[in-house]
Amino acid sequence: MSVEPKLTRFNQSVLSKYQIYNSIFMTLPFDAVTKTGVLLPLFHETCEKGFKQGDNPTTIVETFFKKYQARRNKESQINLLFRFIQYIERQVVLFDAIEDAAFPIVNNMEGVGTLRNLKGTAAAEGNLEELQKYLEEFKVRIVLTAHPTQFYPGSVLGIITNLTKAIKENDLSEINNLFGQLGKTPFFKHQKPTPYDEAKSLIWYLENVFYKTFGSIYNYIQTSIYDDGKRHNEIVNIGFWPGGDRDGNPFVKPDTTLKVAKKLKQSIHKKYYEDLRDLRKKLTFRGVEERIIKLETLFYNYSTNQNGDNEDIMSSKEFIKELLSIRDVITKEHQSLYVSDLNNLINRVHLFGYSFASLDIRQDSRIHHNVFSTVIDSLIATGTSSFPDNYHDLSEAEQIEILSKATDDVSNLDAFDDEMVCNTLKTIAIIKDIQKSNGERGANRYIISNNQTALNVMQLFAMLRMVAFKDELTVDVAPLFETIPDLENAPGVMEQLYTNPEYMAHLRARGSKQHIMLGFSDGTKDGGYLMANWGIYKAKELLTEMSRKYDVTAIFFDGRGGPPARGGGKTHQFYSSLGPTIEDKEVQLTIQGQTISSNFGTLDSAQFNLEQLISSGIKNRIDGAKNKMSxxxxxxxxxxxxxxxxxxxxxxxxxxxxxxxxxxxxxxxxxxxxxxxxxxxxxxxxxxxxxxxxxxxxxxxxxxxxxxxxxxxxxxxxxxxxxxxxxxxxxxxxxxxxxxxxxxxxxxxxxxxxxxxxxxxxxxxxxxxxxxxxxxxxxxxxxxxxxxxxxxxxxxxxxxxxxxxSIQVRESIVLPLLTIQQFALKKLQELEKAGVAADDPDKLIYEKIVTRSLFGNINASRNSA
Incomplete structure (x- = not known):
């Protein structure tokens, strides 16, 4: 079968469709200004011609009004510019939906980098056993963050999903309805979201995309690559930052973290209930039906109970045990009918447990230092502490020595007046509560941003043990190195930790794994594009070497953003290029904003991009020697x-x-x-x-x-x-x-x-x-x-x-938007120079234009992911 080149497939399935649907969209009257759809193409043409002639945005806007709308007064002109912004925002949504619908046509879902291709290549080359062995120890973790680079409210994301489906099915009447809905639905948020709102909007992806995609990837590996029906390494898992990331966010409080953890647990119970409800219709056999009904009722109660009172009726281990027992009965007595459907659920429980996602906690080292100093002072004041009176005057090495052995009890958390101290300590206590409720995976990593020294790590290490984890510390402490100097110092910091017997004992108890986070965004801001990427590459090499010296596996966690400037771009190519000198047992990276919706927003794109990440790690393992730099x-x-x-x-x-x-x-x-x-x-x-x-x-x-x-x-x-x-x-x-x-x-x-x-x-x-x-x-x-x-x-x-x-179409869509933005910025600069007051009506209007025009441009940039 001959396959058209990718560009031809894009032109046929995306570009041509966009032109057809856009022409329909432009004729719809959304409000009293019926001419907007007619005038926007003329304005677009004026922009293109103007920039070719070397005109500036102000001239272009004024030329347009002179030529086509000379009778409009100033207020009417401004209104039309706002209408243009609204239309362009919605054109971007339309293009998103068309690109999403065409994803499996434009991208080869069984081509290079997919699991089917990986398996085919391994089988043809006689490397299937090697592939199986590798998959037993390799993991990909994508960590969803609430970093604000996505401007769509939840209602608009819902429309994109429905529009994508309608475009796939060429359902014109539904497309027309959704265009109408799109025109009437506001894009602008009048209030900032709370951290809990952010968590809820990301849980939508967990429920509607990842639950299914992770399950199908795992099922494929189990049935096609291993073909043994046994339980294997989970390979894909998910991390979660909203509700746990405190760095610079004063609105994330301890109760926020607890609330998000409860919501995650409730959401996964809801998904299990839905699966059990479907199984109940199929497993209508003697000795099976009543057991499935019992589980279905139990999980219905779990998922609808807002208070989380039914915490311990059945643990996830007991749940899996019961499902396995039911599977035995079906296999022995009912000819294995629907056993694969039951296996799908068993695999999902294995993947997600009761946590759905692992909630990471993150805070800045400078905050920790202040909190810790306050706690130490209060302990010293009691006269019964293991900390000496002159603790603050000691050298860093002496302080680390004391911290590693600290056994003081910090249990009265309300004894501190300072809110930051109180909240930081309560958050530590809450990690323990979440582990009891959602399982250890529910919250078992604490990231220290702006980490500069081993002391930063040991302060948190001691606090965790003194507040909540006296017997066994079931939390990984992960330093985050961001600036160029911090990256250069990182290997020395880790050696200090590895040579500390108490810290090393903790690592041994955690499987001899050390999580280390590296920040691309702040690295680039600090050191520029090439240096940030090369600095991180070299830091990873030295950290790998240092960790291996002490028989520790470094687990690198990359803080990546959407655009290349923040570590984004073609991420899977990056991971397949690292070579043998960088530890590659796991690929972990942050996914945020428009990267979530563009790379993982649909079942097709999520499956494709997750498989690309899995195979990139494997490809690096196989081609590692080739990637070694001379x-x-x-x-x-x-x-x-x-x-x-x-x-x-x-x-x-x-x-x-x-x-x-x-x-x-x-x-x-x-x-x-x-x-x-x-x-x-x-x-x-x-x-x-x-x-x-x-x-x-x-x-x-x-x-x-x-x-x-x-x-x-x-x-x-x-x-x-x-x-x-x-x-x-x-x-x-x-x-x-x-x-x-x-x-x-x-x-x-x-x-x-x-x-x-x-x-x-x-x-x-x-x-x-x-x-x-x-x-x-x-x-x-x-x-x-x-x-x-x-x-x-x-x-x-x-x-x-x-x-x-794709970039050219998106840039063309937003060209009028950018022109309007620059026109408004120029007007503001003129008003500033004239010394106009901050509350001047003209100034406020132009500021509003700039703010509104930010949205469409950022949303259009989704392919920077």
């Missing part, structure tokens, strides 16, 4: 990273860097979007301080400007150094030899493809910021030219035509 290549990679780091540091240190972000970008508008429960910056100062900036608004602001600086800045200068020295062949050699380097550059190309400097070209003439804009533009041109030279491509992303085509 000393010469390493030297070039290090030099490129160093040059780009210096270039990025100089850029960050430019006196116009902060003013440009503050006054020329959308940075300050992120806080007004009501998309996440967490504040948009860490500090409380009114003055913008770089270290307080969160990675998401930082990267997002460059994205809104269509300058995507964090995804390429410094790459061009680093490559240019080799070109000028007549040593470009060394970089070509590295590109040819290293899959890791190729993956980095391909992701950088994606950032360049999504840049559009004509949008902000008007800034080049600005007397204050013109020079700074030109520096960015120059680096963009250099990077683009040299990446094309290095790859031999005639255009960016030439090797990925369907991905490029």
């Amino acid at each position: 000393d010469a290549d390493r030297a070039v990679m290090t030099d490129l990273a160093e040059t780009s780091y210096q270039t990025y540091k100089d850029f960050k240190g430019h006196p116009m860097f902060i003013p440009y972000l503050e006054r020329m970008s959308t940075l300050k508008f992120y806080a007004k979007t009501n998309i996440g429960s967490r504040p948009s910056k860490r500090g409380t100062s009114d003055k913008l301080v770089f270290s307080d900036l969160r990675a998401i608004p930082f990267v997002g602001s460059w994205s809104q400007l269509k300058q995507n600086v964090p995804g390429f800045y410094g790459v061009g200068t680093a490559l240019k150094k080799y070109e000028e020295n007549g040593e470009f062949d060394k970089v070509e050699q590295l590109y040819h030899n290293s899959k890791f380097f190729r993956t980095l550059l391909e992701n950088s190309m994606m950032s360049l493809t999504k840049s559009f400097f004509d949008l902000t070209k008007y800034m080049s003439k600005d007397e204050e910021f013109g020079g700074f804009w030109n520096i960015i533009h120059e680096e963009y041109l250099t990077t683009k030219r040299l990446l094309l030279k290095l790859t031999g491509y005639s255009e960016l992303m030439e090797n990925e035509p369907s991905g490029r085509a």
Whole structure:
């Protein structure tokens, strides 16, 4: 059977359908302004022509009104711009739904990187046993975070799901109804969500996507790769941050964590009840039916009981035992009828237990330090503590020694007046409660962000034991290393811990595994694109070596964002390129915002992307030796990273860097979007301080400007150094030899493809910021030219035509939106210069335009995932 090229499949199943459905969508009257759908294409055309002629956004908007809508007054013009924004937001939704519907057509669901392909290749090469052995110890964990890069409210996500289904079935009348619903459903959130709201919206994916997808992947491995019906390593599991991630989020309280844990347990019970209800219709045999009915009733009561009072009627072990016993009866007495349906449920209980997902707790080391100092002072004050009076004056090594042996009892948690101290200690106690209710997997990892020293780890280690885990510590303590200096110091920090007998005894009890988290987003913000990725790569190598020296398996957990600038991009290619010097027993990564809906939002995309992640780890194991870098290549990679780091540091240190972000970008508008429960910056100062900036608004602001600086800045200068020295062949050699380097550059190309400097070209003439804009533009041109030279491509992303085509359609959809945004920003800059008051009506209107226009642009960027 001949298969059309991927680009042809994209054009037929996505692009053509979008053009047809969009023309229907544009004729629908959603409100009194019936002309919006007619005028938007004219405005789109005006934008395209205008930018080709070198016009600025203000000229383009004014030209449009002069040419087509000369009679409108100013208020009516502003209203039309708001209508355009609403239409464009909904065009993005339409394109999302069409792309989701076409996913299994555009992507080969049995092609390279899928489990079927993996099994076929292994069988053909006689490696099936090796594959089975590898799958017994390999795991993929995706960790859902509430980081706000997804602007759709839950109601809109529901419409996308239904629209995807209707488009798959070509159901025109349903599509028409959903278009109508889409037009009437607000996209804007009037209030910030609470952390519990965020948890609930992500539990939707657990219930509607992951429950089924994880089950079918596990079933396939069990029946087709092992073919023995036995229980095996669960391979895929899920982590969860909403309700547990306290870092910079004052709204996550101990009762939030408990409430989310209860909701997770209730949700998995509901899924088990639904499966039991279906089984009841099939298993109508003597000796079986009444047992299934009993379980069905029990889980119905579990899932509808809001208070969680029925905690211990049946444990998950007892549940599995009963299901296995029922299976025995069916096998022996009823010809194994419907046994595969029963196996599906048994496998899901094995995968999800009573926890559904593992709730991670996360807090900043600086908060821990303050909390811990308060606790120590109160213990010393009792006069009966094991801590000496001069504890705070001791060296770090002496403090670590005392902490490792601390046995003091901190049980009266209400004795502390400070709310942060009280909440931190109560959270530790709650981990123990969740483990009792949801099983140990319910909450068994505590991440320390901004971790800089071994003392940071030992403070938490001691607190966990003193507050709740006196007998046995069933929690993994995971340091998170983010900045370039922290990554460089990480191996030394871990050696200090590995040489501590008490900490080592804890690791041995936890299967000799040490969880280590590495932050791509803050790494890039701190060190630039190449240095962040190379810094993490080198840190992983050294941490692997250090851990193996002490017979510990390092479990790396990557804090990745959606766009390449935050560690996203083609993630599975990244994992298949790591080579043998990096521990690869598990792939763990954060998934957030639009990455959840774009990569895991449907059953098809979730299955495909999970299988790609599983096979990427296996491919790295098989091809590991091929991916090992030579000393010469390493030297070039290090030099490129160093040059780009210096270039990025100089850029960050430019006196116009902060003013440009503050006054020329959308940075300050992120806080007004009501998309996440967490504040948009860490500090409380009114003055913008770089270290307080969160990675998401930082990267997002460059994205809104269509300058995507964090995804390429410094790459061009680093490559240019080799070109000028007549040593470009060394970089070509590295590109040819290293899959890791190729993956980095391909992701950088994606950032360049999504840049559009004509949008902000008007800034080049600005007397204050013109020079700074030109520096960015120059680096963009250099990077683009040299990446094309290095790859031999005639255009960016030439090797990925369907991905490029998707980006082009999305960028085209939001072009009018970005034009409106820049028009409003320019008006605001003029009003600022004129010294207009903060509550000036015009100023408020233009601010509202900027804030509203953020949404559609970010949602359209989902293919940066």
